[in-house]
Structures are given as C-alpha cells and as structure tokens.
Amino acid sequence: MISFKNVHYRYEPEGIEALRGVSLEIKDHEHVVLIGPNGCGKTTLIQHLNALLLPAVGSVTVDGLDTQQAHNHAKIRTLVGMVFQNPDNQIIGTTVEEDVAFGPENLRLPPAEIRKRVAEALDRAEIGDLSLRNIENLSGGEKRLVAIAGVLAMRPRYIAFDEPTAFLDPAAADRVLEIIDKLRQEGIGIIHITHNMAQAALAERVVVMNRGIIFLDGTPREIFGKADELQQIDILLPQVTQILIKLRKSGLPVCTDIVNVDEAVGQIQGLIKKA
Amino acid sequence: MYDTGTFIAGQTLIYKLDPRVKLAFTVTLSIFILWASPLPIFSLGVILLLTALTNGITLRTVGQSVRPLLLFIILIFLAHALFASEVEGALFVSYLGISLGGIQGGFIAVWRFLCLIVAAVLLTMTTAPSRLVAAIKYFLHPLKFLRVPVEDIAVMITLALRMMPALLLQKKKIERAQIARGGGLRRFGLWVRAKYFLSLVLGVLLGTFRRADELALAMEARAYARGERTSAVELKIRQVDYLAILLFCLMIIIFIALNLFLS
DSSP states (O other), X not given: OEEEEEEEEESSTTSOEEEEEEEEEEOTTOEEEEEOSTTSSHHHXXXXXXXXXXXXXXXXXXXXXXXXXXXXXXHHHHHEEEEOSOGGGTOOSSBHHHHHHHHHHHTTOOHHHHHHHHHHHHHHTTOGGGTTSBGGGSOHHHHHHHHHHHHHTTOOSEEEEESTTTTOOHHHHHHHHHHHHHHHHTTOEEEEEOSOHHHHTTXXXXXXXXXXXXXXXXXXXXXXXXXXXXXXXXXXXXXXXXXXXXXXXXXXXXXXXXXXXXXXXXXXXXXXXXX | OOOTTSOOOOOSHXXXXXXXXXXXXXXXXXXXXXXXXXXXXXXXXXXXXXXXXXXXXXXXXXXHHHGGGHHHHHHHHHHHHHHOSOOTTOOOOSTTOOOHHHHHXXXXXXXXXXXXXXXXXXXXXXXOHHHHHHHHHHHHGGXXXXXXXXXXXXXXXXXXXXXXXXXXXXXXXXXHHHHHTTOOSSSSOHHHHHHHHHHHHHHHHXXXXXXXXXXXXXXXXXXXXXXXXXXXXXXXXXXXXXXXXXXXXXXXXXHHHHHHHHO
C-alpha cells in the first residue's frame, strides 16, 4: 500500500505550495486515475511516489518504506515504476533492448538475469519485435511502450503513468491503454494521470485534484455524478454522461450517473424497446 | 530521421565480431592512416569502402557523415594547397602560389580524412552502442586504479550517443519553426542570419538543458546512482575474432611492408 499523510511540497522556498496537505491511500492492485486542471499538483504528487520528490511536511510510505529515508530509495524505485509524459526525455539507451536493460543494470543484477528480464519486459509490453531497433526510428506510440517496458524490467508492484496517451493518435493511444489494462489485470497497481475523462471513467477510483489538495475522491460513478462541483474547477464530464444529461433535460427518462458507452447504449436501447 | 553513424542491426560477419576487437582495429587503422604514404592509404581506403558497402552501409550514408564536415575538409584541402612547403618542380597555377604538389598534398590529406570517417562509420554502424561502451569500459578499466570514474564515463558516453541524433533533430525542428515564421538561416543578409543563428543556438541549448533535467529525473526514477553498475553485455573473444585478428594483422603487415618499400 502507498500512503500519503498530510503531504506539503513547494518547489521554491518562497513559492506557492504545489501540494497542501494531501492525505491519500492507494491499495495494492488498485487502478487510480488522477484528474484535475493543469498545475493542480498531479505530477508533483506522483513524483512523490518513488522518492523523486520528498515531502517538506508529512510523509509518504510505499509498502511501509518511508521515502524520507535515503537508504529506502533503491527499493522504493523498484517497487514503483514511473512512466513520464515525454518518452524522448525518459529513454536512455540508443536501441530498445539497451534502454530496457538500464534499470536492471542499475540494480546490479547479473548479465544473464538482465537479459532474461529484458526479454520478459519486451514480451509483456508486446514489443519483442522491436528489440534491436534504434529509438530514433520508432513512432511515438512505440517509444511509449519502450518506456513502459523499461519500467517493467524492474518488476514493479505499482506503475505511475503521467498522461501516457498525450500526443498519440487514437490507434497508438488504444494500444498503450490495452497494455496498461493488461498490467492491471496482472495485478500491478496503476496510478494514472489523464485529461481524458473517458479513460478516467474506466478506472476503479478517480481522485480529483485542485490547487494542491484532493478535491474529490471516489468511484467514477460517484465523481461524475457531481457535475456541478466538477464544473467549478472546469472539468468536463465524459462525453457519454454529457449526452445522457442532455437527453434527460429534453425529457427522456434516462439515468445520468452513467460513465461508459456500454451502459449508455443499454439505457438508450431500453428506451427504444419501451417506445 | 537521422541515422548517420548510428547503429543499424545486421547479420554480417563484422556485426558478430567482439567490440573490443573492432575498436582495436579502428584505432590501429587510424594510426596507420595518419602515418602511411599515399599509395597504401589509397588501397586501404578502397578496402574500407568495399567493407562498408558489403556490410549494408551505403555511399549515401558515408556522404551524410561527410556533409557536416565539408567545410572542414575544404579547409584541410586549401591549407595544403596554399601552404605546401614542398614546391620542388612545382607548377605554379596562379599568383596565389598554388602548386601542383600542394594540390596533390591536399587530395592526400582529404583522402586520409575520408578514410578515418569511413573507419569510424564502419565501427559505429555495426556495433550496438552498449557493446561499444562495454569495449571502451574494458580498455579504460586499468584507470580505475587511478580512481578515474570509469563507470560514470561509460554512462556519459551512452547518453552522448543517445542524445547526439536527438539534439540534431531538435535543431532541425527549430530551424523549420523559424522558416515557417518567415525566418531561418537561408534567406537574409549576414546580420539577420547571425541573429537567427543565435536564436537557433539558444533554442537548442535551452531545449538541451530542459531535456537533461528531465533525463536526470528519469534516470533517478530507474534507480540510477553513481558508481558500480552491471551490464547486459558479456564480452567474449570467439574463433571468428581470432580469425579476424589474424587477417587484420596480415593486412597491416603487408601495408607496412608496402609503405617501407615505397618510401
């Protein structure tokens, strides 16, 4: 379990606080999506997960290990993997397999074990065929999968994704989301920042941040049922929920706490049958 | 896409050689290229070029590697052509004092330089960077006793190999952005071009610093810490390497004999 207790953080000593007393618990195998306007502290929060940032006040523990203790950092960084927004600034190796090997090499694993983990990670990220390719010749989606494989080679229990589908075309974004979903099913805890509400609707839990605090926390249905509160911080509802709200306003008897397409289709089909 | 000098996976014999052997060959060849007389150098150049062509490196790739250094090559040529000390029997072509001997010297110097480029391209394009870095680390290993941070140097080389093409791409992107807004280095007078060049350099520099910052964070996130690391690469000299060393030594002995005979 990852636990935040009253975490405060500011980048500059005299600057505004990026996190203002965040308390949060993320259970093993949980799929949590973080949403919120730009600058609300989402990235700052996930960078606390593997001790890239340390709380000025409060504490963060990962499976009982306190991030304030420097001797815990290597272990914490194997427990929590981090996939940054821009893979170009995350990939270190020149070829795919070299990059994936970077983490295990830092863990000082024997060469045979490193090669085993690289093959396994490439397989899990479904990019085994790219192993010898030069990074510069890959597409944006492929680079994103290489970044994921690089993290998987560390065999983490949790992975934090900072907008993993940003700048990708729909097909590449779907491929990345499929891999994330597969990892979730394998039991890896997922912490996922997104601005895409359709993606947020698929999570087990949605945490809404605003100005460095946890604004709302609940299931997608609970969160997107609070349309007025979300509107206050300029967060749009998933498109499917917006459609149902409009249908409701036009007089059709539909539920408006629906967040995914399949349920919405069921509702509309029910109405058609009744008519 | 920028692929000059960067590794491209292949299956020919040269790919299978131990990187230490290839690195030692390249260093030996470089010394020979700078030392030997014109005829052996010319033959060696042809052999290098044929080796490159038979290993999937095209003339276009060699040309791309030469292009950024074109100005430097022209300067080498001019320096020899204009300031050649050996003018015995020289035919003075113009009042600038360009002699036939000077032109000949210029061609030879440029040929030597091109040979060095082909040798370097042959090494870098047929050796995966991690294997190349492992070979460099192997040769630097004795320096550990002098407390030289060999591991850190190896990581720095890895990052340099990774970032060079990325930075050149970034330069191209900024150039295109300048052209798209009616600027760029191609159209205007010297002063305006200097101004655009400065903004290009600043853009690339700022981008590099930002990138370095994020990269350092990403490295830390993957448990990087200065000091000892292991490597996925295991270096092993095999039969094919011994055979290559034998052939290489034979070739070098023939060339040295030829060189001594000719001089």
